[in-house]
Amino acid sequence: MINIAVLGYGTVGSGVVNVIETNHSKVNQKSTDEINVKYILDLREFPGDPYESKVVHDFNTILEDGDIKIICETMGGTKPAYDFTKSALLKGISVCTSNKELVAQHGPELIKIAKENNCNYMFEASVGGGIPIIRPLNSSLTSEDVDAITGILNGTTNYILTKMENEGAAFEDVLKKAQELGYAEKNPEADVEGYDAGRKIAILTSLMAGKNMKFENVYTEGITKITSKDFDYAKAMNRTIKLFGLSRKENDEYYAMVSPFMVSKDHPMAMVNDVFNAIFVHGNTLGDTMYYGRGAGSLPTASAVVSDVIECARNIGNNVPVFWDAEDVKIKGVDDITHKFFVRVSSDKKDAALRVFGNIETVDSVVDGEFAFVTELMSEKNFKKSADEVSIISRIRLVD
Numbered sequence: 001m002i003n004i005a006v007l008g009y010g011t012v013g014s015g016v017v018n019v020i021e022t023n024h025s026k027v028n029q030k031s032t033d034e035i036n037v038k039y040i041l042d043l044r045e046f047p048g049d050p051y052e053s054k055v056v057h058d059f060n061t062i063l064e065d066g067d068i069k070i071i072c073e074t075m076g077g078t079k080p081a082y083d084f085t086k087s088a089l090l091k092g093i094s095v096c097t098s099n100k101e102l103v104a105q106h107g108p109e110l111i112k113i114a115k116e117n118n119c120n121y122m123f124e125a126s127v128g129g130g131i132p133i134i135r136p137l138n139s140s141l142t143s144e145d146v147d148a149i150t151g152i153l154n155g156t157t158n159y160i161l162t163k164m165e166n167e168g169a170a171f172e173d174v175l176k177k178a179q180e181l182g183y184a185e186k187n188p189e190a191d192v193e194g195y196d197a198g199r200k201i202a203i204l205t206s207l208m209a210g211k212n213m214k215f216e217n218v219y220t221e222g223i224t225k226i227t228s229k230d231f232d233y234a235k236a237m238n239r240t241i242k243l244f245g246l247s248r249k250e251n252d253e254y255y256a257m258v259s260p261f262m263v264s265k266d267h268p269m270a271m272v273n274d275v276f277n278a279i280f281v282h283g284n285t286l287g288d289t290m291y292y293g294r295g296a297g298s299l300p301t302a303s304a305v306v307s308d309v310i311e312c313a314r315n316i317g318n319n320v321p322v323f324w325d326a327e328d329v330k331i332k333g334v335d336d337i338t339h340k341f342f343v344r345v346s347s348d349k350k351d352a353a354l355r356v357f358g359n360i361e362t363v364d365s366v367v368d369g370e371f372a373f374v375t376e377l378m379s380e381k382n383f384k385k386s387a388d389e390v391s392i393i394s395r396i397r398l399v400d
């Protein structure tokens with residue numbers, strides 16, 4: 001029997017217990033031993049819960065038990081998750097986590113500690129919820145030089161954008177619904193300002209490079225400025241709006257960004273709706289691969305955590321290599337990255353816009369008193385300079 005502990009009995013932690021119970025025969029068979037949830041750490045009591053007797057409030061009970069082989073860290077945040085994870089790994093206890101904040105901030109250090117202590121730090125659930133993406137990058141695509149990753153990496157914002165598009169729903173109402181469904185982070189700012197997707201693309205870029213992409217080096221823009229008028233324009237242009245996290249390798253430099261993009265309705269990402277995520281990974285000899293599934297929610301995320309538990313159970317006393325060194329990647333600044341931009345200005349700025357932006361493609365205005373257009377490919381730096389001269393209402397990057 002392999003005894004495990006679950007830290008945090010919230011949305012994901014309770015999902016982990018549920019998946020292990022629901023799929024116990026499969027989980028045990030594939031682990032090649034029985035997985036037993038011995039402890040659940042939480043500050044709260046859970047009277048009447050079938051696992052009530054397993055709930056403990058002191059992490060040391062778990063650490064000092066001597067017979068815990070695997071811990072599922074589903075607490076979120078870095079405090080106290082970092083200290084708990086580190087102390088467990090130092091004792092040779094493997095840790096499986098859904099905590100992208102901790103992985104993005106301390107991934108290389110925790111991976112190294114796991115290696116030095118013949119155990120594992122696994123984080124499949126930290127990106128893409130239930131979608132297998134970490135293991136493909138770390139094991140299946142090892143023969144590739146991965147040079148581009150593009151993803152819809154946040155379920156909450158994809159859910160919000162889908163509802164805004166299809167139902168003309170107000171941003172706040174849809175956000176509330178996403179929180180009720182257990183998709184959103186405790187602090188919704190992390191989702192809607194793009195920080196959550198930023199942490200996820202930082203993790204993916206680090207695995208792509210084998211070196212560290214700091215979250216602080218990811219250019220991050222969220223969806224709070226997207227309005228129903230933007231969707232009216234997008235519709236008129238046969239496009240939709242999606243929040244993308246993307247990273248690129250150019251020569252030996254990397255850049256990563258999170259931003260809303262207007263995409264053609266024919267683009268495969270345009271068909272990724274609601275809480276679903278999708279990730280394109282491009283390898284130099286392989287070409288494109290695409291990964292798709294539920295990007296948030298209790299059971300899909302828990303399923304990924306449990307897949308890590310099984311992998312750790314098969315590797316007790318053995319470290320599975322993860323290629324993510326502490327050394328920073330060489331960063332390419334976003335200033336020189338080029339995109340086309342969809343731009344809205346007030347009608348009286350039309351002449352100035354034509355003069356400053358030069359070769360533009362006019363978009364039929366769907367809002368009285370506005371002039372709208374698409375620029376040619378421009379660098380971020382040049383776009384900003386031009387936009388400052390004309391004083392624009394808004395802009396959204398385009399992908400074809």
Ligand code: HSE
Nearest residue numbers: 154155156183185296
């Ligand atoms: N808040 C996150 C999301 C949860 O909406 O994608 C899954 O990481």
